[in-house]
Amino acid sequence: MSGEDAPAQQQNAEEQKQPQQETKTPAESPKTESKPDPPPTSASTEAAAAAADADTPAPAAEKAPEEDTFSYRALVLTGYGGYDKVKLQVKKGKPALKSGEVMVRVKMCGLNFADLMARQGLYDRLPSPPVSPGMECSGIIEAVGEDVTDRKVGDKVLVLNRSGLWQEVVVVATTHTFLMPEGMSFEEAAALPVNYITAYMMLFDFGHLRPNQSILVHMAAGGVGIAATQLCKTVNDVTVFGTASASKHEVISQGGVTHPIDYRTRDYVEEIRKISPKGLDIVLDPLGGSDTHKGYNLLKPMGKLISYGAANMLAGQKKNLFAVAKTWYQQFSVHTLSLIQGNRSVCGFHLGYLDSESELIAQAMAVIMDLYKQGKIKPRIDSTYHLEQVGDAMRRMQERHNIGKIILTTEPMKEEEKKEEAKKDEEKKKDDKKKDDKKKEDKKKDEAKKEEKKEEKKKEETKKDDKKPEEKKEEAKKEEN
Amino acid sequence: MSGEDAPAQQQNAEEQKQPQQETKTPAESPKTESKPDPPPTSASTEAAAAAADADTPAPAAEKAPEEDTFSYRALVLTGYGGYDKVKLQVKKGKPALKSGEVMVRVKMCGLNFADLMARQGLYDRLPSPPVSPGMECSGIIEAVGEDVTDRKVGDKVLVLNRSGLWQEVVVVATTHTFLMPEGMSFEEAAALPVNYITAYMMLFDFGHLRPNQSILVHMAAGGVGIAATQLCKTVNDVTVFGTASASKHEVISQGGVTHPIDYRTRDYVEEIRKISPKGLDIVLDPLGGSDTHKGYNLLKPMGKLISYGAANMLAGQKKNLFAVAKTWYQQFSVHTLSLIQGNRSVCGFHLGYLDSESELIAQAMAVIMDLYKQGKIKPRIDSTYHLEQVGDAMRRMQERHNIGKIILTTEPMKEEEKKEEAKKDEEKKKDDKKKDDKKKEDKKKDEAKKEEKKEEKKKEETKKDDKKPEEKKEEAKKEEN
Numbered sequence: 001m002s003g004e005d006a007p008a009q010q011q012n013a014e015e016q017k018q019p020q021q022e023t024k025t026p027a028e029s030p031k032t033e034s035k036p037d038p039p040p041t042s043a044s045t046e047a048a049a050a051a052a053d054a055d056t057p058a059p060a061a062e063k064a065p066e067e068d069t070f071s072y073r074a075l076v077l078t079g080y081g082g083y084d085k086v087k088l089q090v091k092k093g094k095p096a097l098k099s100g101e102v103m104v105r106v107k108m109c110g111l112n113f114a115d116l117m118a119r120q121g122l123y124d125r126l127p128s129p130p131v132s133p134g135m136e137c138s139g140i141i142e143a144v145g146e147d148v149t150d151r152k153v154g155d156k157v158l159v160l161n162r163s164g165l166w167q168e169v170v171v172v173a174t175t176h177t178f179l180m181p182e183g184m185s186f187e188e189a190a191a192l193p194v195n196y197i198t199a200y201m202m203l204f205d206f207g208h209l210r211p212n213q214s215i216l217v218h219m220a221a222g223g224v225g226i227a228a229t230q231l232c233k234t235v236n237d238v239t240v241f242g243t244a245s246a247s248k249h250e251v252i253s254q255g256g257v258t259h260p261i262d263y264r265t266r267d268y269v270e271e272i273r274k275i276s277p278k279g280l281d282i283v284l285d286p287l288g289g290s291d292t293h294k295g296y297n298l299l300k301p302m303g304k305l306i307s308y309g310a311a312n313m314l315a316g317q318k319k320n321l322f323a324v325a326k327t328w329y330q331q332f333s334v335h336t337l338s339l340i341q342g343n344r345s346v347c348g349f350h351l352g353y354l355d356s357e358s359e360l361i362a363q364a365m366a367v368i369m370d371l372y373k374q375g376k377i378k379p380r381i382d383s384t385y386h387l388e389q390v391g392d393a394m395r396r397m398q399e400r401h402n403i404g405k406i407i408l409t410t411e412p413m414k415e416e417e418k419k420e421e422a423k424k425d426e427e428k429k430k431d432d433k434k435k436d437d438k439k440k441e442d443k444k445k446d447e448a449k450k451e452e453k454k455e456e457k458k459k460e461e462t463k464k465d466d467k468k469p470e471e472k473k474e475e476a477k478k479e480e481n
Numbered sequence: 482m483s484g485e486d487a488p489a490q491q492q493n494a495e496e497q498k499q500p501q502q503e504t505k506t507p508a509e510s511p512k513t514e515s516k517p518d519p520p521p522t523s524a525s526t527e528a529a530a531a532a533a534d535a536d537t538p539a540p541a542a543e544k545a546p547e548e549d550t551f552s553y554r555a556l557v558l559t560g561y562g563g564y565d566k567v568k569l570q571v572k573k574g575k576p577a578l579k580s581g582e583v584m585v586r587v588k589m590c591g592l593n594f595a596d597l598m599a600r601q602g603l604y605d606r607l608p609s610p611p612v613s614p615g616m617e618c619s620g621i622i623e624a625v626g627e628d629v630t631d632r633k634v635g636d637k638v639l640v641l642n643r644s645g646l647w648q649e650v651v652v653v654a655t656t657h658t659f660l661m662p663e664g665m666s667f668e669e670a671a672a673l674p675v676n677y678i679t680a681y682m683m684l685f686d687f688g689h690l691r692p693n694q695s696i697l698v699h700m701a702a703g704g705v706g707i708a709a710t711q712l713c714k715t716v717n718d719v720t721v722f723g724t725a726s727a728s729k730h731e732v733i734s735q736g737g738v739t740h741p742i743d744y745r746t747r748d749y750v751e752e753i754r755k756i757s758p759k760g761l762d763i764v765l766d767p768l769g770g771s772d773t774h775k776g777y778n779l780l781k782p783m784g785k786l787i788s789y790g791a792a793n794m795l796a797g798q799k800k801n802l803f804a805v806a807k808t809w810y811q812q813f814s815v816h817t818l819s820l821i822q823g824n825r826s827v828c829g830f831h832l833g834y835l836d837s838e839s840e841l842i843a844q845a846m847a848v849i850m851d852l853y854k855q856g857k858i859k860p861r862i863d864s865t866y867h868l869e870q871v872g873d874a875m876r877r878m879q880e881r882h883n884i885g886k887i888i889l890t891t892e893p894m895k896e897e898e899k900k901e902e903a904k905k906d907e908e909k910k911k912d913d914k915k916k917d918d919k920k921k922e923d924k925k926k927d928e929a930k931k932e933e934k935k936e937e938k939k940k941e942e943t944k945k946d947d948k949k950p951e952e953k954k955e956e957a958k959k960e961e962n
Contacts, residue, residue, distance in 0.1 A: 154934075205783055206826050208689050266787075285500075292817055301838050302686060305825075307817040333816045336773055336788040339829025345687050346827055348820025359781050 029117060051332040068096035073410070074167035075390055077129045080121035082317040085389035086133065095171040096113070097145035103171050104159055106139040108190035111406040112223070113309055114284070114352055118163075120319040124308075125352040126163050134166030135352065138180065138189030148174055156180040158189035160197070162355045166387070168410045175358040178365050181373050191223070191379035191405035196368045197361060198351050199227035202306045206347040211236040213281035216272065216289070216298065219311070220257050221248040222401040228284055229256045230377045241272050241280070251403050255380070263325050269294050287312045292332035300341040307332070314398060380404030384414045386422065400441060503740040505856050551575035554891070555648035556871055560611045563798040564872035567614065576652045578626035585640055588887040589671035589865070593832055594767070594918040597646075597879055601790075601800040605642050606833040615647030616833065616882070618671030620663065629655055637661040639670040641678070643836045649866070649891045656839045659846050662854050672704070672860035672886035677849045678842060679832050680708035683787045685766060686829040692717040694762035697753065698781065698790070699772070701738050702729040702884040709765055710737040711858045719962070722753050722761070732884050732945055736861070750775050760784060766893045768793045773813035789830040794878060814920035861885030869902065 071092045079085050098101055115133050117123040128134060151157070157177040159165060165172075179191045198407050215232060219225045220242025223347040232238040233256040243258035249260040259275060261268045272280065281303050283295035288310030302303045310331075315323035336344050353360065370378045381404035385393035386409055393406050413421065552573045560566050578584055596614050598604040607614060622636040630640070638658040640646060646653075661670045684690045694714060700706045701723025713719040714737040723738035731740040740756060742749045744892050753761065762784050764776035769791030776786050791812075796804035835842065863883035866874040867890055874887050894902065902921045 145952050153857050171611070171733065201783070205689055206785075208686055301835050302682070302841060304828075307714070308822055310818070323707075331816055331818055332825070333814055335814045336769065336829055337812055337826065337828065340790070341787055341829070341832045341834050344828070345819060345829055346815070346817065347825070348783075348817055348822070349824055350821045353822050354782050360783060447608055 001127060008141070025066065034335055037449050042278040060198070065318050072168035073387060074132050075134070075387055077119060077131055077133050077409075078127070079129050080119065080402075081317065083119075085119055086390050086394070088387050088390070091167070091169075095169065095278040096424070097143055097171060100148060100175075101145040101171050102141050102148060102151050102157075102174055102177060103143040103169060104137070104139040104177065105142045106137045106159075106165065106168055106410050107186040108138050108410070109134050109166050109408040110190045110192075110194060111393055111397055111408060112136070112194050112221075113311060113314075113397070114194075114350075115457055116314055117310075117392055119394070120314070122313060122319065122324070123352070132164045133166050134164060135162065136160050136190055136193040137165040137170065138186040139170075139283050141177075142169070144174075150174060151179075153179060156186075158193055160193040160361065160368065161220075162352065166390070166408060171462060175362070178362075178369070181369055184372065186385060187407050187409075188379045188404075190407055191381055192308075192367070192368070192372070194351055194381070195223040195227040195405065196231075196377065197225050197364050198308065198310040198349065199231050200286075200306060201360075202347070202349050202369055203228060203231050203282070205258075206306050206345070207282045207284075209235055209282060211238070214241070214276050215282040215284065216241045216243075216268075216280050216295065217257070217284050218243050218251045218263075218286055220244045222400075224284075224286065224308070225404045226252075226255055226380050226404050227377070229370075232374050233257065234371060239276070241268070241275075243268055248403050272298060281304065284308065288332075289313075289330040293330070295316065296332060296334070297345065298343070299342065299344050302342075302345075304345040304347060306347045306349055316394070321407040336472060340461075348439065382406050384409050386417075388418070389412050435466075446466045485809065491598060499671050501776075505866070506727050510560070511861055515779060519858035523795065539868075549574070554868060554893075555613050556615070556868055557891075558600060558607070558612055558783060561600065561800065563750050564600075564875050566600055567626075567871050567875070569868050569871070572648070572650075576650065577650060578624055579630060580627040581761060582626040582652050582653055583622050583637060583638075583655055583658060584624040584650060585618070585620040585634050585658070585877050586623045587618045587640075587649055587651055587891050588667040589619050589891070590615050590647050590887060591617040591671045591673075591704075592878055592887040593617070593675050594792060594878070595675075597795055597875060598791075598877070601795070602796060603805070604833070606836075613648050614646045615645060616643065617641050617671055617674040618646040618651065619667045620651075622658075623650070625655075627687050631655060632660075633911060637667075637670070637952045639674055641674040641842065643833065647871070647889060656692055656914075657842070659843075659850070662850055666852065666866060668862045668886075668888050669860045671888055672862060673849070673853070674861070675707040675832055676704035676814065676886065677712070677858065679705050679789065679830065680712050680765075681845050681849055682832075682841075683828070683830050684763070684791060685785050687826070688763045688765075688785050690716055690719065690763060692719070695720040695722070695757050696763040696765065697722045697724075697743075697749075697761055697776065698738070698765050699724050699767055700881070701725045701733045701741065703767075703881075704886045705765075705767065707733075707885050708858070710826055712852075715852060715857050720747070720757070722756075726881070748956065753779060753880075758811070763787065765789065769813075770794075770808040770811040774811070777813060777815070777825070777827065780823065781824050783826075785825075785826040785828060787828045798876070798879065807872055863887050865890050867892065867898075869894050 009226045010365060042342040053369065054271070071090050074089055074091045077085050077086050086120050112135055114123050114125070118133055136159065138156070139151055139160045140158060141151055144151055144153060151174050155180070158169065158180055159172055159177050161170070161172050162174050164170060171423065175364040178193070181187075186194075203215075207215075209215070209232065213235075215228075217225050217228050217232075217240055220229060220240075221244040223452040225242065229240055229242060229252065232240050239258045240256060241259045241261060242252050243262055244252055244257075246262040249262070252260050255412045261271045279300040280298050281300055283298055283303070283305045285292050285295045285305060286309035289312040290305065291312065292305070292307055295307075312326050313324045313327045314320075328383060331344070338344075339346065351361075368377065380403065383393075383396065384407040390408060393408060396402055397406050411425070487689060506785075552571050553570050555570055556565050556567050558568045575769065576584065593616055595604050595606070599607040599614055617640065619637070619639045619736060622632055622634055622638060625632055625634060632655050637660070638662055640651065640653055640658050642651070642653050642657050645651060661667075661676070678924070684696075688696075690696070690713065694716075698706050698709050698713075698721055701710060701721075702725040706723065706725070710721055710723060710733065713721050720739045721737060722740045722742040723733050723741050725733055725738075726745055727743040728741070729866060733741050740752070742752045743744040747783040761779050762781055763781055764784070764786045765876060766773050766776045766788045767790035769788065770793040771792065773786070773788055780786060789810050792807040794805045795801075820827075832842075832853075838878065849858065863886065864874075864877065864883040874889060877883055879885050
């Protein structure tokens, strides 16, 4: 059954679900076509298959009974869990445009840590599944609603929204769109909003970064890490300590990290104390748990700890209850009297909880765009994946292989690529199966060994028991003597 | 026995005590002359008596065997407790000047909340008694140590130090002195450092105050409150909510408070919500306890709560264990996840714990002096007391009668004033005695009443008991019928 001729009944069922979601989600209005859940396979194969069903998105210029024929591909989180829970589906029907809204034909989407958290059910700003994730994208305005005067069809924009942007077509309020400056690529535009606004507001509003200060940037090769490093370079003589695995050090050094630290082989607290015995002015902490405590203790007087995530909760592709519980348990809590005696500040930041503050965001974006035009900042793209490959994209981010931003492109995969992908997936499946088989075999061997050991133990015990009567006899003899 | 001819033995005892104190206290080097503790009297009488003993501080120009004849009056905290624990004493011997230090002939001293806390033993930055309190003063440089090139004899300076400035003569590092600008009075100079640096660093470093923001200033008629209000006016369109009792509203309104709130008759949270339903950008909180919780809940996204004291701990002139325990118990503690979800910041500030950060303080002071020269800020003096009247000065502050800064002058009281003061004190004593007597009488009456009640109760119970047999008889009769 193809996604395009799904029974109407199912469409209605999907529709009835929608009103429970928050009103601002662009995923809401159009009808979602979804296939019944196939037996679990790897995410990419499935996505590729879904894409094959929906190769022909409605061209922007199409006329006539458009409302019926309009369709577009969208990534949908179908439930909490592993990478395969984000599926490529086809939505049908042209989304309605309200006053003040625009419709954007999406080119590129940005991937964020919050998306990984969301997939595991750890991010409460994403409406419950089924829902399209995605907080940022870039594209071209295809239609404008009533009362929209500051945007026109054909405008290239980048978009920031609470969710729902991992689709070929999105409808958002104009206040959530920002005109792309001359010379900015769609990749860069999709890579910019979340990371740079986050880094900017943390550094310059909460952090009040000034010349000659020092700062710790965790995950310095990640999206926020690279944005923060670039923004630090816009202030004179800021010392940036950046954690990343050794293979990324050259790149982050070139990007502006003064002291790269391999957190896998070194104690970063020790390394920092060696160079800055008095401590740091700012610590950006995306990790949570015990790292927040370490960050707090690294602060100088008037220092600021800015916590903006709990990446330590992410361990493996599915929710790891132990990692979540440990991070929660170790979560930092502070008393005002301790803050007073240390002259310290502890701040929390998450752009996802700031979506109603359009004015604040617009102010930050204006400065960021200006810095971009001056050539002072430039998003670094790590890699670009097709929507069909979202699973691989998420895996790359979660396993921390990226240096810079991971991008999803709405451009459909070419047939050859799909075949390649399918082959790879087959191989992966085989690999996984082999691994699974090996695990099972190992388990069997382990169990067999355990059984053997048990048998041996039993035998030994039986021997002991056997011995006992003899020993008793001997003892009896001794007593007799 | 006069303070000036105290036995040498006693001097030595005092001296032996000193090395236990922190090295930076100016009170340390000279010999302290102290009288044996007289029976407890009111602070002012005692201070006046001590002053009478020491009417002739060594004039600055005096020559010859100066080291022996040099003496000066100093306020000394003799132990933790009420207002009478700060006594006026005479110190003998010229303090030694180390390299980089200057000796200042003090004109005026500033009174701060930390001094009140210190007297009750609630401020751990003051070395243990006997010790001279005082974090700020103004005066004229009388001598400079080796290697001092940026100060000369005759310079008018204001001084900021961890403690020890409530004396006629102090020795401090030059980095703790700041040249007074043209036209600044000694009162203003003594009123400026603690309040304005505190307000400045809170508003512009932790708070990052910008145009169009809103702020809550508690105790808006106090020293920090007035400084903060003036500094807010240097930024365009800042809305200042200020709490103070109604009688002070006119003054603080003229000073720049947009919305004065009488915290004694109104719920300030409700009043603020009426005007700013979205909440506030900054809350300055000198109170602690439950007010910190209220402040936190008043914050907008990206809002900052800045806690800089626990004035709620002060209830009455002696340590009130209930108030201390309650404030501690209600002290605010926050989890980073709560901060993240609210996009909030919680900061702690206290200048007393920042004394080693000369550079930060010098930067702040430079801006403050500049603002003073431009006429944008001007310390408001509430009242000036002689050292002899320090008890009254502290009482005025603790009972929140002041509007602006309370100043201590080193100028000795005139004979007539002393007589007046002594009379007043006699009256106060009589008053206090009357009050005490009344209390005692009331207590007696209460006890008598209680006794009466007990008696009555007993009688009633006896009656009941008396009744019971009768009742029983009646019941028995009824049963018989």
